[in-house]
Amino acid sequence: MKRHDRHEEFLLTALELFAERNFATVTVKDIAQSLGVNPALVYYYFENKTALLRAAIEFIVAKSFENIEALEKENCDPAQMIASWLDNHVKNYSEIHRFVKIALDFKSAHEGDDAIEATIARFYAEERKMLSRIIRRGVEARLFNRIDSDRMAQFISTFLDGCMVRSVILSNFKLSVAVEDLRRTIFEQLGLQVRPKAHNGA
Amino acid sequence: MKRHDRHEEFLLTALELFAERNFATVTVKDIAQSLGVNPALVYYYFENKTALLRAAIEFIVAKSFENIEALEKENCDPAQMIASWLDNHVKNYSEIHRFVKIALDFKSAHEGDDAIEATIARFYAEERKMLSRIIRRGVEARLFNRIDSDRMAQFISTFLDGCMVRSVILSNFKLSVAVEDLRRTIFEQLGLQVRPKAHNGA
Amino acid sequence: MKRHDRHEEFLLTALELFAERNFATVTVKDIAQSLGVNPALVYYYFENKTALLRAAIEFIVAKSFENIEALEKENCDPAQMIASWLDNHVKNYSEIHRFVKIALDFKSAHEGDDAIEATIARFYAEERKMLSRIIRRGVEARLFNRIDSDRMAQFISTFLDGCMVRSVILSNFKLSVAVEDLRRTIFEQLGLQVRPKAHNGA
């Protein structure tokens, strides 16, 4: 039994801090202090502060892919899968919002690091492909209306990004309400019975 | 005729750079260099780098309010007004996206500056109030379906924030397409004829 | 009637601020602000911040000489003159202590400005010469014991400098008490009746 996996500890801590503040604001000392170790130790495990960011992003993207795959394996009803995906965003809020924040921050200050750029792009592409795949399957099975699956996927995921931003900026933003509104909108467009989840009659 | 309004020049430049990169990454020297002046001059016009940020945010928010007011005065058809508001986001993309980025960045690194915090909150509140007002008017005039105007306003503006984020993160994101999708979705929910509006490829 | 003599105003203000803080700490802006004028104006009247210091020191020394001369003209009884000199230090405390402080500060940071150096030296020499002269006169008139007038002068003036320092450093230092103690000591050594001089509590 390993006492601790230092490498991963650094990744996790870096992720947390980079998302909470941002790359430029978080110092190597901050990260080390969070773990109760010496700042110089970062350079034993990583080449750079930037390399640490790179590794952290790759780490979180890899984990997200696992999430996506798990989702696709467990469920088979397309409508259910979409609902799960949305729930996932509410439940795993902090993880996802971290990624969005870091991605945004990266674009702001690191134009040039192609590896990171590629990883981020890959994540977004994969997310959209998955959503698109699910929708297409629903359409083909005649469960959904015939709509452009790519655009719908884009729509969903754009809105979710908006949620992530607002939950950072607006202290009174209600993530679950917003996501529920999204679900209703999507389901309506897909031609599904919008299950009357309590509120607003009609 | 003044040759230049230095104060405003600083505001504009700061806005541009802070949005493009972020507060921590942009140096006072960068801002000065952009204007071809000495960095010390910043301190002649502003107390601080932070004070400059504050002034810049106030400046852009004030300008946005003017936009909002103009919009409400020019139009009278609620549906038309909503469409205009969306168009506004496509046309004035850079200004709006700057504000969102700066707001997000601010939240990351400046927890504590109440003045800035308040300005940002005020902007978002005002935006939502205006959208809500327009929708309510449409509902009351029986032009729109009877829906919760506040939630719809929130929905719209959350999606637009999502657009702003993605246009930064994803190089192949098509803002106009996304906004058009939003328009169709909204109009459907409001019970309006979705006119096909031949949109330009962009 | 001149509304104001700017030159002298600068001198006076500089003196006050340089003594209160010190040359390095007081900015040209501080001085200008004290007078409610623009900092650049200093350079109309003086070549330099240092030139202003120089002029200010010369100014205060000249004024001190006037004091000394006046003292010597008014009185003729040596014992009375010494007492007056001491009283003078209690009454004109702020002026004298300013000079000592500035002189000390000057030595700390301006080694090199010979003009200032000379002015300060001249002041101290003059002060000692005057005291010495008075004492010698008292001795020659057989009013005082036969003592070394130069050393006594040095003794008095050293103690007075000590008073100045302590009144700055020690908030509970009682200048008048200390000076009275000095007077008694001197008079004893001179062989004078130490009149009890009911001094006020301060």
Added chain:
Amino acid sequence: MKRHDRHEEFLLTALELFAERNFATVTVKDIAQSLGVNPALVYYYFENKTALLRAAIEFIVAKSFENIEALEKENCDPAQMIASWLDNHVKNYSEIHRFVKIALDFKSAHEGDDAIEATIARFYAEERKMLSRIIRRGVEARLFNRIDSDRMAQFISTFLDGCMVRSVILSNFKLSVAVEDLRRTIFEQLGLQVRPKAHNGA
């Protein structure tokens, strides 16, 4: 054997420079250069330039207290102890005069740092208490005239401060002569035989 105690090295160097010039004039770079190290290293050992001053003052005051204690332990004859104390000022001139200068400078520019203020006050209080104690003992043992020990202590220490000032300001000031004059004056007032140290006949 440690090669060097950096912390103490900084303290010593700072003390020397702050006394020679003053807090505002001495740069962190100066201090570092004196030790042949990088200026940033100062911040490894001290929080601040001000914290360095604080530590330096505390250091020198602590050392002075040791001096005082040693003095009181070694001697037992009150008259001898006073003489030793005076000699101490002549011999350890540079250390003491440093403290006075720094204390004076501090008062000029750092109003607000309570810790430093307290340390300085403590030093002066302690010094006076010790002198007072010695004198009282002499009076009680009927070795000295019956005089106010507190005032005599104050008198001595004020004069010594005056010496310190003059030795800075006046290049031709003879510290040992001034201190000897003080000794004679004190001893006379205490009713001691003034050992005829050469000059002034009678």
Added chain:
DNA sequence: GATGAATGAGGGTTCATTCAT
């Protein structure tokens, strides 16, 4: 006389990074 605007030099401080141990 007097000012607003502008600058260059430099100071305090932070921070990523290195290196010997």
Added chain:
DNA sequence: TATGAATGAACCCTCATTCAT
């Protein structure tokens, strides 16, 4: 593995000083 000590580069900011008006 891990640390303490050290450094160089860069940043924010201040300030004396200048100059056109």
